[in-house]
Amino acid sequence: MPQVIEIDSAEDPRLADYVSLREATLRRLLETERGIFIAEGAKVIRRAVAAGYPPRSFLLARRWLADLEDVLAGLEAPVYVVSEELAERVTGFHVHRGALASLQRSERFTVGEVLAGRRVVVLEDLVDHTNVGAVVRNAAGLGWDGLLISAHCADPLYRRSIKVSMGTVFALPWARLSPGLDLVDTLHEAGFTVAALALDKRAVDLDEAGRRVRGRRLAIVLGTEGAGLSPRVLEAADLLVTIPMAGGVDSLNVAAASAVACYALGR
DSSP states (O other), X not given: OOOEEEOOOTTOGGGGGGTTTTOHHHHHHHHHHHTEEEEESHHHHHHHHHTTXXXXXXXXXXXXXXXXXXXXXXXXXXXXXOOHHHHHHHHSSOOTTOEEEEEEOOOOOOHHHHTTSSEEEEEESOOOHHHHHHHHHHHHHTTOOEEEEOTTSOOTTSHHHHHXXXXXXXTSOEEEOOTTOOHHHHHHHTTOEEEEEOOOTTOEEHHHHHHHHTTSOEEEEEEBXXXXXXXXXXXXXXXXXXXXXXXXXXXXXXXXXXXHHHHHHOO
């Protein structure tokens, strides 16, 4: 059984993994140095542990001990029990779900393993963790086989990404491309047709794109918020695809666009 420890001081060094969770820049440094990530909420914690990520510790309000008893059973990671007020002081936000866990990071899939699928989503330099988490959830929920992210893309294992993905980031195979690796060449070498979503006069609509890619191994590529895809991707993709819009709106948010494209081109 895990060791349950009551803590009543926000300065307790045993809580170091949970300090300032809202400070994204600080957290990236700390989590990279320690090789950890933070899971928030009982459902997400369950999925992370079930996926095989080793827990370092848990930070729980007392009311969550019984609910997570089956998850904690057999684990050696300490369980720190704190008041919700203390949790807020440590983390920097109201932990309304009352449960956090610190887990060890691991690279569960290689780029090659992700590219063994038939349908993959590729993200080029997205910077918003919420968008990354939403894309992960869309790809998983709509039956795509995996996700590739560029070297400078936001972290799918950042707390906000995990939370928005509803823990599907632990189930969907994903991998990060190495710096300097050409995204489109990598996809072509693996036998994929590359469809890049872009506002471009050369782009075809989803219906036409669906006809062109039917039966092929397909990678859809989405670009960073604002600037969109790089010139290299736009030049080298097999086809450019656009989502027809109305009402004077030129485009959807990248996460919403990923859901539409995954549905329309994944059938």
